[in-house]
Amino acid sequence: MQQILDQMVVAKLDVRIWGGRKKLRKEDLHLADGSVLPPEDLASLGSKKITDPRELAEFHRLKKEGERTCLKVGTRFLGGFAIPKAAADSVKDELDRIGSSFESAKKAFLDRYDEAVESWVVKHPEFDAAIRKAVDPVEVVAAALSFDYTLFRVVSADDDSLDRKAVGLSDGLFREIAQDAQDFLERSLMGRAILTRKALNPLRRIRAKLEGLSFLDHRVQPIVDMLDDGLSRIPLQGGLQSWHMGWLVAVMALLSDPEKIKQYGDGLLGSWDPWKAAAAVDPDDPPAAQESDNPDPADTDVEAEEEEEEEEADCLWF
Template identity: 45%
Template sequence: MHTITTITDRLTLVMLDVAIWSGRKKLRAEDLKLGTEIPPEDLVSLGSKRVCDPEPLKAFHRIKQSAERTCLRVGTRFLGGFAVPHAHAEALADALALLKTEFDQTTGSFLADYDQALETWISSLPDWEEPIRRAIEPANVVGGRLRFGYQLVRIAPAEQPGTLEHEVQGLGDGIFAEVEQMARDLEGSFEGKDKLHRRALGTFGRIREKLACLSFIDGRIQPVVDTIDDWSRRLPKTGPIAGAIFNEGMGLALLLSDAERMARHGAGQLAYQQGQPPEEPEPEPEPEQLAIVNFDDLFDTAAPSRPAAPVSTPPVSHMESFFF
């Protein structure tokens, strides 16, 4: 239990509760005018049909993605939500409150224009007016399906925490996997180039911020932060980032874009700092020796020969030995 609470006592769990209306309804056979020969539902699924213009709904998805990115900037996915250090919880709550305000305002504008936008959508698809109108949802129903909520809770393991300890122990690997996704933004910053645009330093900075505030979760994280810091402090204040420091940055980007490599690097550096010998890689297995095959034996179709009886060699004189 001590292992669990050492970590959970320093974390706030942030739960996002965002619902977005799909703008779709189940597609029926009569919508397609298939006639009398209609396949059974357990054989064919007809999918869904749009009942409104999908373009205005993209704003809601954008806000949801912004909320997730905001949580991941200082936290990591955990128990269906995001584990965030206590020190960052208040600022995160303020950011989510702003996103909720934006979501609610977007909802109000969407519902106010809903009926008119629906008529415009129908007029653009005159051949499908009937099935669309048959599936129309009134504005008040649609409004009930648009929701942005968030909750911040403290984690306190129960006396019987189930598999919580396993979940906590896996947080470090999850953090490395999330950083790997963030580092994808660096792919185009080095390949085929001989100098680094300073705009790419923002991605390095966001990765460093995330790792630094979550470093207490897993001892392998801090050595990766130190590696970023060591490179960053040697960057030129002005001018191009080229030459040896550019190549070093490329190696750092490759490290950050591979979760397993980061984990191994962090573990190796941690062992070195603690005075432990680094783990030697397992030796590759020796190539198997090829057996020597007597092809005469393989292709001899005669009866198997019996072993010859031992031949006794009579002793020879000294002179006989000389001539032989």
């Protein structure tokens, strides 16, 4: 097990986002004559917003971006993300960039904090007093907004507690891959008649993540090899033909099931071939591998691979 731990580092994000809310009190409410609030042991009053929640949207977006950065190459582990040692520097650089953006957004928000509160009061004049008496000083808000992270290595102790966690790493990886594949199937593949080459980008990201974490489980490499074979048969230019589309759908359908991923990796699916599934779309012979023409699938169309997640939706209706 230590061999696995030696090949990875853990990235732990520490992101704090001011809630912009305070507990709602009885005196904040304007009750009609005869209205009675339920007792506290029966129901709570919830909270009241101090500013427009949209003011904090950028901080939540940056937190999600930090998580996506780690999940792009890693998998969840010990409250953080296990990432390959080889990817540690690139993850660090990206988290530093996100942290810098977070600080810029923080400064901009704090500079207009008083104005944001006043705008919220103007929007809800009937609750002017309730909002104003709950407003936090700007120093408190500043202390409650931060983006930081820690990268560290893990060493197993004498007991087996960490080993139990590490054994589950590959199961977590397969679940994450399955969720990504399922989301892409439902959002961007099903019902499409024409796909642009950008439709390959999510698959390339999945492939890169699997290759980087192949040390977690022997069943990962056969999946990577299958993806490499398929990508090598797709021309470097032009749109995707029906054969390619059929192959992509078949592969994503396989990857959307964690158990099927394990079965394929263990060689338990017999002669299953995604190109046979593609034959149902186009009866012509499937494209042969183009070993001399196509570079390593991991390096193909690098610029396109670096585009944002939103590009996955760039699939055209016929």
